[in-house]
Amino acid sequence: MTAKITIRGLGHEYVNPFTRERVLALDGVDLDVEEGEFLTVVGPSGCGKTTLLNILAGLLPKSRGTVLLDGREVTGPGPDRGVVFQEFAIMPWRTVEKNIAHGLEIQRIPREKRAAIVRRFVELVGLRGFERKYPHELSGGMKQRVAVARTLAANPEVMLMDEPFASVDSQTRITLQEELNAIAQATRKTILFVTHNVEEAVFLGDRCCVLSGRPGRVKALVPVKIPRERRRWKLLMSDATFDAAKEQVFGLVREEVNVGREG
Amino acid sequence: MGRYWEIASTWIIILTAGIAAWSLAAATLPVPAYFLPPPAAVLSGFVELTTKGMLPTYIGESLRRILLAAVIGLFVGVPIGLTLGISRRIADFAYPVLNFFQSVSGIAWLPLMLVWFGFGERTILIAVNYTVFFPVIFNALLGVRSVPQIYVNALRTLGASRWRIVRDVLVPGALPNIAMGVRLGLAYGWRALIAAEILVGANGLGFMIFNAQAFHLTARIMLGMAIIGALWVILDYFLLRPLEEATIARWGMVQR
Numbered sequence: 001m002t003a004k005i006t007i008r009g010l011g012h013e014y015v016n017p018f019t020r021e022r023v024l025a026l027d028g029v030d031l032d033v034e035e036g037e038f039l040t041v042v043g044p045s046g047c048g049k050t051t052l053l054n055i056l057a058g059l060l061p062k063s064r065g066t067v068l069l070d071g072r073e074v075t076g077p078g079p080d081r082g083v084v085f086q087e088f089a090i091m092p093w094r095t096v097e098k099n100i101a102h103g104l105e106i107q108r109i110p111r112e113k114r115a116a117i118v119r120r121f122v123e124l125v126g127l128r129g130f131e132r133k134y135p136h137e138l139s140g141g142m143k144q145r146v147a148v149a150r151t152l153a154a155n156p157e158v159m160l161m162d163e164p165f166a167s168v169d170s171q172t173r174i175t176l177q178e179e180l181n182a183i184a185q186a187t188r189k190t191i192l193f194v195t196h197n198v199e200e201a202v203f204l205g206d207r208c209c210v211l212s213g214r215p216g217r218v219k220a221l222v223p224v225k226i227p228r229e230r231r232r233w234k235l236l237m238s239d240a241t242f243d244a245a246k247e248q249v250f251g252l253v254r255e256e257v258n259v260g261r262e263g
Numbered sequence: 264m265g266r267y268w269e270i271a272s273t274w275i276i277i278l279t280a281g282i283a284a285w286s287l288a289a290a291t292l293p294v295p296a297y298f299l300p301p302p303a304a305v306l307s308g309f310v311e312l313t314t315k316g317m318l319p320t321y322i323g324e325s326l327r328r329i330l331l332a333a334v335i336g337l338f339v340g341v342p343i344g345l346t347l348g349i350s351r352r353i354a355d356f357a358y359p360v361l362n363f364f365q366s367v368s369g370i371a372w373l374p375l376m377l378v379w380f381g382f383g384e385r386t387i388l389i390a391v392n393y394t395v396f397f398p399v400i401f402n403a404l405l406g407v408r409s410v411p412q413i414y415v416n417a418l419r420t421l422g423a424s425r426w427r428i429v430r431d432v433l434v435p436g437a438l439p440n441i442a443m444g445v446r447l448g449l450a451y452g453w454r455a456l457i458a459a460e461i462l463v464g465a466n467g468l469g470f471m472i473f474n475a476q477a478f479h480l481t482a483r484i485m486l487g488m489a490i491i492g493a494l495w496v497i498l499d500y501f502l503l504r505p506l507e508e509a510t511i512a513r514w515g516m517v518q519r
Binding site for chain 1: 366411413414417418419420421422423424427431432436437438510511513514515516
């Protein structure tokens with residue numbers, strides 16, 4: 001296997017604009033994401049998970065270290081890295097199909113080809129019949145399906161997901177997690193998925209990266225050896241591998257939360 | 264539909280009662296007829312001026328001026344406001360100047376404009392456009408600034424160019440404020456127009472009511488005022504509102 005994303009000695013420091021305090025959000029992060037891998041990143045709140053993702057997306061400049069995608073340095077945002085944001089960042093003035101087609105329009109894909117691709121992804125995320133709806137007519141879960149479809153339709157090398165299911169209700173979240181698992185299996189995309197939810201991280205990840213409290217570092221990488229087709233909540237209710245991985249990750253995250261309290 | 268009829272019937276009752284009270288007051292109060300003419304006199308004034316063709320001409324002139332100001336406001340004011348919203352550097356530079364001139368109303372400019380541009384069409388148009396401009400510019404600027412950064416970031420990660428972000432995110436995202444700015448601007452502009460027509464005294468509804476005063480034609484003054492108000496209600500309801508309904512209301516960007 002070759003590393004799709006290579007991160008070495010990554011650090012990020014920012015200055016609080018009000019107190020002028022310098023805050024070290026990430027320090028010495030080393031991480032490889034393999035081609036086709038689903039890597040989840042968990043950690044206590046404020047550990048720099050989102051910062052890490054934003055640097056990968058090219059939305060935030062790094063202070064030091066290297067970030068490579070396919071061996072090339074990441075300098076800014078680009079269509080090779082698709083991002084799904086927590087806050088359903090789809091355009092309210094575009095219909096479902098127009099939102100999904102947005103990346104394709106930017107890539108100047110001809111109209112007919114675009115329509116075919118949109119149709120495929122509308123199908124994939126289960127939004128048939130909603131193509132002409134506007135976002136305000138959709139539920140939170142459906143909005144996030146649109147965002148996922150938009151990202152996938154643009155066919156990025158990797159998909160970066162920033163707590164995408166944090167703002168939907170728990171019933172919907174379970175469904176979306178299973179759907180994303182099926183999508184990962186079907187598309188074999190390299191996915192980096194940030195979450196504060198340990199269960200979610202273990203359910204979805206081929207490996208689960210635990211970040212330490214601020215400044216964020218890679219504390220541990222926990223492999224989750226469960227095949228994609230077995231990853232359904234009903235099947236994992238009493239699965240020893242799942243429970244063991246969950247326990248391990250929980251333990252690692254809890255340690256960090258406690259360190260944070262003492263410090 | 265039920266609610267609509269409820270509102271309409273309530274207004275019909277209020278208006279009927281108001282007109283009846285006015286008629287009664289005009290008939291019984293010990294004041295001369297020019298002080299408080301009865302509603303019937305206003306109505307007959309309407310019929311007379313319409314058949315003579317004066318009223319349609321004046322209304323036409325006033326409407327032509329405000330619509331011209333609307334077009335210029337849309338095609339010049341909105342792009343200026345958008346540019347200021349997009350470029351922080353230009354905005355920082357231009358903001359104090361704009362702020363200064365917006366506080367000096369178009370009407371305050373009129374005495375100077377009369378000296379510079381004369382008692383004619385030019386002065387009216389410049390004064391009205393000046394008034395329309397500022398609400399349009401400031402609201403377009405505010406609209407761009409209030410577009411959530413997350414939309415911009417989403418498009419950047421899709422590989423969008425700067426121009427694409429302006430076209431696909433900033434302009435549509437600013438539309439609710441642009442619509443509000445145009446509506447406000449035209450409402451202010453409509454008032455400035457009447458004031459300018461009064462001072463310049465060429466034609467239009469403002470001229471009509473001012474001219475009527477010289478001859479103590481009070482009914483005609485009232486008629487002119489009623490038409491000024493009614494025209495605005497019609498303009499707003501049939502032109503500006505449908506525009507909003509078709510765009511930002513459809514997108515769920517305004518609360519109804």
